[in-house]
Amino acid sequence: MSQLTPLGGLPYPQPADAANIPLHVQSLAEAVDGRTVLRFSDAASRDAKVVAPVAGMLAWLSTPKQYTYYTGTLWAQLAPGPLHxxxxxxGTTTSTAYVETLTGATADTVTFTAPPSGAVLIAVGARANSSAASATYVSANVKNGTTTVLAAADSRAAIVTGTSAFSxxxxxxxTGLTANTVYTVTLAFKSAATTSTATFTNRFVTVTYV
Structure with a gap:
């Protein structure tokens, strides 16, 4: 009767076992198969092939060139770095409501997949100034498709007041994001008054997994 290695639980034959080399090699190969880094073209191919994943399994996806691991309940990206x-x-705006598009500039958007924790840290910023002694605001909208999950707000905004440009x-x-769901974070801007032009440059948004 085959014994198992103490750490990996891999089978190996005993002297009393039947002399069936192909069977013993097959048993070892099948035991090792799920412990290597599996390779698939995409998540759909992985899920179709690995119908009963085990916590700790690793899989490489050619699209989108990403390592994933099984947490015990879902597949998640392995060690994702910050997105920037x-x-x-x-770009400029005179809107007193948050807008994602500035005159003279395109929208600044980051797309990310929510981690198992369902939480990310978002940093936003810009070099800004106003045409008058009023404030400029840069915040961000978080969306799942076209649904706004968290709207831009003054309490989550970088604020510059006055005509001199400052960073x-x-x-x-x-928090509360759905793991493995795709979200977007888009910078949003506004001016404190419609009579003042808010100007923004060197804008950025960074998403860090927590």
Whole structure:
């Protein structure tokens, strides 16, 4: 009767076992198979092939070139790094409600997949100034598709007041996200008054997994 290695639980034959080399090799190969880094074209191929994943399994996905691991309840990205988007063109707005598009600049958006914790840390910032002695605001909208999960707000905004340009940033944690669900974070801007032009440059948004 085959014995198992003490750490990995891999089978190996005993002297009293039947001399069936192919069977013993097959048993070892099948035991090792799920402990290596598995390789698939994408998540759908992985899920179709690995119908009963075990916690700790590793799988490489050619699309989107990503390592994933099984937590015991779901597949998650292995050691994801921060995601960052910067915009260096100058954009303006006179809107007193948050807008994602500035005159003269395109929207600044980061797309991320929520981690098993369902939480991320978002940092936003810009170099900004106003045409008058009023404030400029840069915050962010968090969306799942077209649904806004967390709207831009003054309490989560980097604020610059006055006509001189200064760099400002802030960060805030977002929790309660659904693991393995894709979200977007898009910078949003506003001016304190419609009579004042808010100008933004060197804008950025960074998403860090927590």
């Amino acid at each position: 988007k910067a915009g260096t063109t100058t 400002a940033s802030t960060q805030f944690q977002v």
